[in-house]
Amino acid sequence: MAPVKTIKKDKVKKLPTKFNIDVSGPASDNIFDSAAFEKFLQDRIKVGGRTGNLKDTIAVSRSSGNVLTITAAPNTQFSKRYIKYLTKKFLKKHNLRDWIRVVANDKASYELRYFKIDNDEAEEDEE
Numbered sequence: 001m002a003p004v005k006t007i008k009k010d011k012v013k014k015l016p017t018k019f020n021i022d023v024s025g026p027a028s029d030n031i032f033d034s035a036a037f038e039k040f041l042q043d044r045i046k047v048g049g050r051t052g053n054l055k056d057t058i059a060v061s062r063s064s065g066n067v068l069t070i071t072a073a074p075n076t077q078f079s080k081r082y083i084k085y086l087t088k089k090f091l092k093k094h095n096l097r098d099w100i101r102v103v104a105n106d107k108a109s110y111e112l113r114y115f116k117i118d119n120d121e122a123e124e125d126e127e
Contacts, residue, residue, distance in 0.1 A: 014074035019083055020109035024066040026100055032112065038062045040090050041083075047076065084110060 026032035041060045047053040054060075057076045061069050072078035084102050087110065091097040098115075105111045 016074055017072040017078060018108060019070045019072075019078075019080055021068040021070070021083065021087065022066070022105070022109065022111040023068065025114065026096070026112050027066040031096065032100070034062055034066050034068065037087075037090055038068055040093075041068070041070065041086060044086055044089070045070075045082075080104075080108070080110075087112070 023032055023034050023037065027034050038060055042052075042054065044051055045054060045058055045060070047055070047057055057073045058078065059071045061071070063069065070078075070083060084104075087102050088097065091100055091102075100112050101115055103111050103113050
């Protein structure tokens with residue numbers, strides 16, 4: 001009998017998860033403060049059931065184009081839905097929830113957009 005060869009599998013290294021939030025629309029109109037939103041996320045994101053426990057597992061950064069990037073370590077559970085929840089909470093706190101909505105524009109990013117309001121229908125009702 002020939003000896004059995006064992007094949008070692010190379011461990012696949014997981015990459016960190018990155019999520020983007022594009023706030024350039026409302027921020028360019030000076031309605032939305034991206035610095036305050038970044039601070040809000042750093043204060044409110046929970047890791048291990050505790051707020052303010054980001055350490056090296058989650059990083060929140062803001063680029064010059066008003067795009068916030070949230071990077072989670074590969075061994076940390078972090079969902080895109082949680083980012084949407086915190087974004088809606090921030091909008092509600094600053095009374096912007098009635099005019100701005102959070103829309104997913106691809107698998108790993110959100111965008112803040114204005115609600116489309118049709119004034120034509122309102123004018124027809126008045127007549």
